[in-house]
Amino acid sequence: MKYEEIAGYVPHPAQLTIHEDPHRYKTLVCGRRFGKTVLAVNELIVRALKEKTRFPFWYSAPTYRQAKNIAWKLLKIYAKPPIRDPRKDNETELSIQLYNGNEIALKGLDNPVSLEGLGLSYFVGDEVSAAKNWNDAWQSSISPMLLDTGAGAMFISKPRGYNHFHTLAKRGDHNNIIEGESLEQVSLDSDYITYRFTTYDNPHISKDEIEKFKADHTEAYFNQEILARFEKYTGLVYKEFQRETHIVEPFSIPDGWERYRSMDFGSTNPTVGLWIAIDGDDNWFVYDEHYEVKSGIDYHAGIINSKSNGQSIVATYGDPSGAQWITEFAQRGIYITPANKEVGTNFSSWVRFGIEKVSEKLKSIPGRTLAIPVKRLSSMSGSTTNEQKTPSLFIFSSCTNTIREFETYRWKEKSVTQAQDLNEPDIPEKANDHALDCLRYMAVSYKKQEKYVIPKNDLSERNWSLK
Numbered sequence: 001m002k003y004e005e006i007a008g009y010v011p012h013p014a015q016l017t018i019h020e021d022p023h024r025y026k027t028l029v030c031g032r033r034f035g036k037t038v039l040a041v042n043e044l045i046v047r048a049l050k051e052k053t054r055f056p057f058w059y060s061a062p063t064y065r066q067a068k069n070i071a072w073k074l075l076k077i078y079a080k081p082p083i084r085d086p087r088k089d090n091e092t093e094l095s096i097q098l099y100n101g102n103e104i105a106l107k108g109l110d111n112p113v114s115l116e117g118l119g120l121s122y123f124v125g126d127e128v129s130a131a132k133n134w135n136d137a138w139q140s141s142i143s144p145m146l147l148d149t150g151a152g153a154m155f156i157s158k159p160r161g162y163n164h165f166h167t168l169a170k171r172g173d174h175n176n177i178i179e180g181e182s183l184e185q186v187s188l189d190s191d192y193i194t195y196r197f198t199t200y201d202n203p204h205i206s207k208d209e210i211e212k213f214k215a216d217h218t219e220a221y222f223n224q225e226i227l228a229r230f231e232k233y234t235g236l237v238y239k240e241f242q243r244e245t246h247i248v249e250p251f252s253i254p255d256g257w258e259r260y261r262s263m264d265f266g267s268t269n270p271t272v273g274l275w276i277a278i279d280g281d282d283n284w285f286v287y288d289e290h291y292e293v294k295s296g297i298d299y300h301a302g303i304i305n306s307k308s309n310g311q312s313i314v315a316t317y318g319d320p321s322g323a324q325w326i327t328e329f330a331q332r333g334i335y336i337t338p339a340n341k342e343v344g345t346n347f348s349s350w351v352r353f354g355i356e357k358v359s360e361k362l363k364s365i366p367g368r369t370l371a372i373p374v375k376r377l378s379s380m381s382g383s384t385t386n387e388q389k390t391p392s393l394f395i396f397s398s399c400t401n402t403i404r405e406f407e408t409y410r411w412k413e414k415s416v417t418q419a420q421d422l423n424e425p426d427i428p429e430k431a432n433d434h435a436l437d438c439l440r441y442m443a444v445s446y447k448k449q450e451k452y453v454i455p456k457n458d459l460s461e462r463n464w465s466l467k
Helices: 013-020 036-050 064-078 134-149 164-171 207-216 219-225 297-308 323-330 350-362 400-406 434-445
Strands: 025-030 057-061 095-097 103-108 122-126 153-157 192-197 258-264 271-278 284-292 313-318 393-396
Touching (some): 013 036, 013 192, 025 164, 036 057, 036 064, 036 103, 036 122, 036 153, 057 064, 064 103, 064 122, 122 134, 164 192, 258 297, 258 434, 284 297, 284 400, 284 434, 297 323, 313 434, 350 393, 350 434
Parallel strands (some): 025 153, 025 192, 057 122, 122 153, 258 313
Antiparallel strands (some): 095 103, 258 271, 271 284
16 A cells, blocks of 8 residues: 555655655654644554554544544545445544554543553654653553554654653754754664654745745744744743753752752642752752652652752742642651742732742842852853852753753743733743742742851850841
8 A cells, every 4th residue: 555545645755755764763853834744644544554453553642632633534534435434433532443444543642541552553643742741651651552562653743942852853863953952861763763844845835925924923933833943942931041051060069058849749740849959149059850750659758758868958848739748748757838829019820929939040140159160051161150140040950850841831822813801911831830830839938047146256145146
């Protein structure tokens, strides 16, 4: 069966290049309107027609609703009778059956239960960069089912900042086409191949229309959406965050510094803990993190107690809505103070108030100096002792999940089809925010500790004064 034999599908040259590539895992970094979903659907159809297997072929999107909206209609268009038996279409499960008995099903990565199975014959992940819990879904559910059968997978998406999709693209970047350094240690894998195709690579899209799009948008947005380049994600909540400014190489925390923890709770979402050290000049250093999706509180408590062993923790702040979590952690020796929900006078939202507090720590202030040398990520050999412009919040390079969230946490896009109140405040997306929620809890709760000292000239009277 050739792709041209599927009703209505004739792949353009770039699509055909991808179809014919023999690599087991193919990562496609694509610009808008490249034709990636049409490619994905037909890749599954042809594979399902070529072999008889008892295991299904899956297409996935970040959510079940997206999978249905994006691919369900396309799947039935290209798998027309007699290729499929329409009597066996399952509108509830979003699955079809071909004449040879093979099944193609659509899945949402937001529903872990739907990702359970004995094996897969092929997997396609669409809009991977937008999947909230991609790493957990891939590692815990999907990849084990491919190992059972020796099957392959295709990962498709436009870029959305330097997140997990950027790391995935780096794994197959044998031709050095993907810009930027991955936050995680990535080794090239011969089973993987990465392609980048822009909107220009679709011969059916008018070049004049692309140029009009370019004229109406910023250069960064055009690079991301059309040229499929990894840029700092547009619409970021923390625009102040810069790798070269805020990421530092790990160092030993001095004994005199205060140490804090902050926690965000989750069952289907990650449970996150951050460790934050504060020096005498109120500079904050996020020096460790725990970031995992596990349902057992004993597991999280064991990791957190192990990481904190031997450290003097001043306080641990947590989500005030997680009363049951706070109680259960206390039973395991982790005492959490609910974050302060008082709101500053200029803010109507506790979340916005916390975001502003974190943003203030990220801002570089002229004349501000550091008392100790730190090595920035952008210059491993150089230090920034006594630098004349510096922020007061830094992240150790080992805290990769916190850094990833800084580079992907964004404001929710407002609808262009509904009337809007121009004074309505921006609302952040509920995604890529778990470590940053921890920082918010810390920012709204922390009060600088006042240290009492005994005056040198009056030790006998024990006259205490503030330092």
